[in-house]
Amino acid sequence: MAKKLKCSMCGSESSPENHVIEIVPGLNFCENCINMIDTARQSDVASRSKGKKSMERHVIPPPQEIKAFLDQYVIGQDNAKKYLSVAVYNHYKRLDDNAAKGSDKDSDPDVEIEKSNILLVGPTGTGKTLLAKSIARLLDVPFTIVDATVFTEAGYV
Incomplete structure (x- = not known):
C-alpha cells in the first residue's frame, strides 16, 4: 500500500475531500492550506497596492503656460523661467513616456527622452527659491528647504 502524504x-493526511499535493520532495500541502495561502497572498498584494499610486498620466501644461504662471510670481529672471518651464515639461513628458512603455507594448522602444538636471546658482535674493516654490505650487508637489550648513563642518564649501 502506498504511503499517504x-x-x-497542518499535518492532515490526504483524503478524497482534502487532497495533499507534493510540491517538491519532502514538502506537501493540502488543498485547504493552499487555499489559505492563496487568500493570504491576495490580501497582502491588495494591501501593498493600496499604498502605491498608479502610474497615471500627468496633465502638464505646455512650457508657455508654465512660464506665464511663473511670471505671476517672479519678476525678471526670464531665461531661468524659460529653462525651468521646458525642463519641467520634458520631465513629465519623460515620466509619461516611461509609464506608457510599462503598460503599452506598442510604444516605440527606439525613442528615449533624456533626463537633465538644473542647478540654480546666483546671489542671495535673486529668486532661486521662489522659482522652485512656484513650480512646486503649480505641480502640486511637496517642496522642502534644508540648511546645508548642517551637512558639512565648514558650512558651504
Missing part, C-alpha cells in the same frame, strides 16, 4: 503545514 501528509500536509507539511
Whole structure:
C-alpha cells in the first residue's frame, strides 16, 4: 500500500475531500492550506497596492503656460523661467513616456527622452527659491528647504 502524504503545514493526511499535493520532495500541502495561502497572498498584494499610486498620466501644461504662471510670481529672471518651464515639461513628458512603455507594448522602444538636471546658482535674493516654490505650487508637489550648513563642518564649501 502506498504511503499517504501528509500536509507539511497542518499535518492532515490526504483524503478524497482534502487532497495533499507534493510540491517538491519532502514538502506537501493540502488543498485547504493552499487555499489559505492563496487568500493570504491576495490580501497582502491588495494591501501593498493600496499604498502605491498608479502610474497615471500627468496633465502638464505646455512650457508657455508654465512660464506665464511663473511670471505671476517672479519678476525678471526670464531665461531661468524659460529653462525651468521646458525642463519641467520634458520631465513629465519623460515620466509619461516611461509609464506608457510599462503598460503599452506598442510604444516605440527606439525613442528615449533624456533626463537633465538644473542647478540654480546666483546671489542671495535673486529668486532661486521662489522659482522652485512656484513650480512646486503649480505641480502640486511637496517642496522642502534644508540648511546645508548642517551637512558639512565648514558650512558651504
